Amino acid sequence: MIKDKLIGLWMANGFIPSGGALDLHDAGCEIFSELTWRSFFQEIKEDTDGTVTCKMHDLIHDLATSIMRQECCVIEPNEGSQIPKTARHLFVNNSSLSTSVKQKYLKVLDLESNFCNIAFKISKHLRYLRLDGFNVKTLPESTSSLHSLQTLSLRYCGNLQMLPKGTKNLKNLRYLDIRDCHALTSMPVALGQLSFLCKLSMFIVGKEEGCGIDELKELALEGELSIKGLHNVKSSMEAKNANLIKKHKLRSLSLSWRINRNENSPHQNDEEILSALQPHSNLKKLCIIDYQGLTLPYWMMDLLLPNLVEISLGNCERPSATTSREIALP
Incomplete structure (x- = not known):
């Protein structure tokens, strides 16, 4: 698992207390260190670019899966798209999700590969959106109205030519991952206004x-x-x-x-x-x-x-x- 992705998911699900002296990301880093010290995470490795990876024991993973069964939904290939109303975290793996996702409690939308087909009428409460590998040239301008969004991951979107013009309006954005977006030739104006942005x-x-x-x-x-x-x-x-x-x-x-x-x-x-x-x-x-x-x-x-x-x-x-x-x- 990747440390930054974990912290992004913790932030999206409200697992990191807000209101303290530390920013949510920094507080997440402290929580990660604490859990590592308690052996919750194992085999910690850090690359030269600062990427930290770790592993979780199978028993801990099974326990977490059991506890979050009603809040985490995984749609695998060739499976139906029935999503529980209580879902907070939706992961779609190489499947087609043709209807708009407006789940009341949905905070995390994680779409794997460009085989997914999803309408972008997404809940305004969304905090985490991953579209890695999607074959798109642009994102809908409505993406910039997701004012609660903290993480936007667009890695491997090789045909992406531009980001929404209103990206500066994503005031809560902390992670913007556009690695390997080779067709991107410009940035939206006033990214410097995203005062919480720590990963660009x-x-x-x-x-x-x-x-x-x-x-x-x-x-x-x-x-x-x-x-x-x-x-x-x-x-x-x-x-x-x-x-x-x-x-x-x-x-x-x-x-x-x-x-x-x-x-x-x-x-x-x-x-x-x-x-x-x-x-x-x-x-x-x-x-x-x-x-x-x-x-x-x-x-x-x-x-x-x-x-x-x-x-x-x-x-x-x-x-x-x-x-x-x-x-x-x-």
Whole structure:
């Protein structure tokens, strides 16, 4: 099991007490640690990007399944779509669910694979929505009216071209997973207004107002972050406004430009931009793609990233003063 997914489900089901000094996500992390200490979770592993996985003993799983039988509903392939009225958590595995899902108590909607066919008249009380692998180009704009939504997972939606324009209205959103959404070319405006957002796997820098890299400034992001479209950043000051050096919970960072640029997006300022994007010293993994500066920044060479264990350079054809072999890794 993945730690972040567990915490997302706990939040959605109201298992994490609110109103304390800690944010729901941070409180969930403390609960996870407590349950691990009590051996509720076992075989804890953490990847370089900060992803934590664990296992649960079969007996504990069976007990949880028994207790939650009336609140958790799983629809397997070739099974009917009868959903209990008391269902809070609905998981659909490669089945067709053709009717709209407006269950009164439904908090979690977890759809597996693009074989599902579901109308998007979803309960406004939904807090967790996973559509990983769906073959869609856009999401209905009505998705942005799910004001209670905390987790939106769209991983492997390879044909997804845009997110709802009103995504900024999802004020309770904490996790936005758009990994492997390769067709996505822009971000909705004003993502920086999502003050609770702590997981944002990818951000594409745009030229329009409200789509710049400064939208990241106030977001306390953690785990993995990929920033694309850095050729649209106009100055080092604009890059510095991303405030990466203050994001102490980031573990993996990918920075990418566009290699084929026109006269309006030259590569003369690549060195200044990369220098201003210095991450926090806690970073473990760094990837730089299509960078066309001649030298690499000081923060990559002066042991300012003591926890770095993995680094990669892709299509960086112009750097000459320093090669990847000369970068000082601890």
